[in-house]
Amino acid sequence: MSAGYVLDDTVIHAYAFGDPNVSNLIAVLDSRDIRIAVPALALASSLVGLSDDxxxxxxxxxxxxxAIQIAALASTDDANELADVAASGSEVPDLPAAHTVAVARYLDWEIITIDRSRWTEIEQRLPFRVSIVEFTDD
Known part of the structure; x- marks a missing residue:
């Protein structure tokens, strides 16, 4: 069982657009004192194109x-892990996804996403298993 969750950029982006289910998910996790990690690269990616509000x-x-902590790249070990994960991906690395995977592996937590299909190719290329949970309206 996970002691926390790592949010990918799709979750943060949905929150920015006022998705009530995502807002509720985050509120429930927080109210239950379940820790939440937001990788810095996923956060930055989710902010692209948003209004100031x-x-x-x-x-x-x-x-x-x-409950929310930003997971930063703070050491050369972090950078090496990110580079290794990114190198196992497609020709054009999805750095926010690679950072999300690296954080999830480090913390041994599951990743929550809104878009499961985004992870299909990434999972196939990784030399290890990563646990991804799709959050849907259902």
Missing amino acids: QRAQVNGLVDNLD
Whole structure:
């Protein structure tokens, strides 16, 4: 059983667009003191193209919920892990996804995504298994 979850950029992006189910998911995880990691590259990727108000909403969520921690690249070991994961992906690396995988492996947590299909090719190319949970309206 997971002691926490890693959110990918699709979840953060859905939150920015006011998805009530995603908002509820994050509120429930927080209320149950379940830890949430948001990889810095996934956060940055999710902020691309958002309005200032949407960015403020996302940043407020990350900054104000105790359960959420930004997972940064803080060492050469982190950079090496990211490079290894990115190298096992497609010709054009999906760095936000690679960072999400690296964080999930380090913490031994599951990844929550809104778009399971986004992970299909990535999973096939990885030399190890990663646990991904798709959050849907159902």
